[in-house]
Amino acid sequence: MGQPQRLENKIAVITGAAAGIGLAMARRFAGEGAHVYLADIDGAGAEREAEALKAIGLMATARAVDVSKGQDVTALFRSIDQDQGRIDILVNNAGLNVREDFRHLSDADWVKIREVNLDGVVRIARDGFNLLKASGKGSLINVASIMGHRGLRQLAGYSATKGAVSALSRALAVEYAPYGIRVNALAPGFVETALTERVLRNPMINKALIDQTPMRRFGTGEDIAAAALFFASDDSAFVTGAELAVDGGMSAGL
Ligand SMILES: NC(=O)c1ccc[n+]([C@@H]2O[C@H](COP(=O)([O-])OP(=O)(O)OC[C@H]3O[C@@H](n4cnc5c(N)ncnc54)[C@H](O)[C@@H]3O)[C@@H](O)[C@H]2O)c1
Numbered sequence: 001m002g003q004p005q006r007l008e009n010k011i012a013v014i015t016g017a018a019a020g021i022g023l024a025m026a027r028r029f030a031g032e033g034a035h036v037y038l039a040d041i042d043g044a045g046a047e048r049e050a051e052a053l054k055a056i057g058l059m060a061t062a063r064a065v066d067v068s069k070g071q072d073v074t075a076l077f078r079s080i081d082q083d084q085g086r087i088d089i090l091v092n093n094a095g096l097n098v099r100e101d102f103r104h105l106s107d108a109d110w111v112k113i114r115e116v117n118l119d120g121v122v123r124i125a126r127d128g129f130n131l132l133k134a135s136g137k138g139s140l141i142n143v144a145s146i147m148g149h150r151g152l153r154q155l156a157g158y159s160a161t162k163g164a165v166s167a168l169s170r171a172l173a174v175e176y177a178p179y180g181i182r183v184n185a186l187a188p189g190f191v192e193t194a195l196t197e198r199v200l201r202n203p204m205i206n207k208a209l210i211d212q213t214p215m216r217r218f219g220t221g222e223d224i225a226a227a228a229l230f231f232a233s234d235d236s237a238f239v240t241g242a243e244l245a246v247d248g249g250m251s252a253g254l
Pocket of ligand 1: 015016017020039040042065066067068092093094095096116120143144145146187188189190191192193194195196
């Protein structure tokens with residue numbers, strides 16, 4: 001017999017699951033026995049990845065969802081309510097960035113960052129409450145960032161939204177605990193995905209970031225998914241309000 005599966009019979013919903021960190025989480029959670037809903041603004045990408053998981057015998061369903069649109073989020077939760085009646089694991093992972101010196105950040109770009117990274121997280125965490133409560137032991141996982149606690153040029157707007165996600169996670173841990181819902185945050189360092197591709201392609205920035213990372217490498221989606229699995233599973237049954245840096249030691253250094 002193989003290893004026991006850590007997410008057997010769990011219903012998991014992951015936003016931004018068509019690519020990058022969210023997709024790595026979807027693959028890991030499905031591999032651990034969860035039925036994973038891949039919710040992404042890229043509906044075709046979510047469908048492709050869900051089909052790939054089903055093709056190897058895992059449970060996955062795609063949903064086209066723009067987390068910045070209230071009606072999309074309402075439709076997502078309504079359909080899952082009809083299908084499953086509960087959510088055991090809800091991951092707020094969808095996020096984006098617009099790199100710009102803060103003094104030149106336009107209102108439109110600021111709104112674009114905030115609508116997904118913060119308003120989307122607020123909406124998912126608020127409107128997902130009833131389904132998480134119905135689980136009896138729901139786990140809400142918010143993907144923040146070490147940039148919520150540190151500064152780097154051209155990332156101030158992004159940092160502001162991620163710092164708010166960290167604060168929201170702690171506050172919700174307190175508010176949701178009486179309903180059997182745990183709320184934890186992940187703070188990845190630099191992970192090689194489409195989000196960081198351009199900046200990591202710059203040899204000087206790449207070297208500077210590696211030099212600042214005690215473990216001397218960038219993270220992978222699998223590194224973040226492994227940490228998410230801890231928060232998702234019953235192994236963290238007494239952990240709420242925590243934030244885990246998954247950054248190769250970057251935030252521990254000077
Ligand atoms: N890559 C890193 O170094 C890093 C570091 C810290 C935190 N993070 C955070 O991790 C999360 C995932 O980032 P990633 O690096 O995998 O990015 P990515 O760009 O590779 O993937 C993001 C996914 O989110 C989806 N998405 C974007 N806007 C959306 C919306 N409005 N509604 C639904 N889905 C949407 C995209 O289609 C894509 O599939 C983000 O919250 C990001 O801020 C990433």
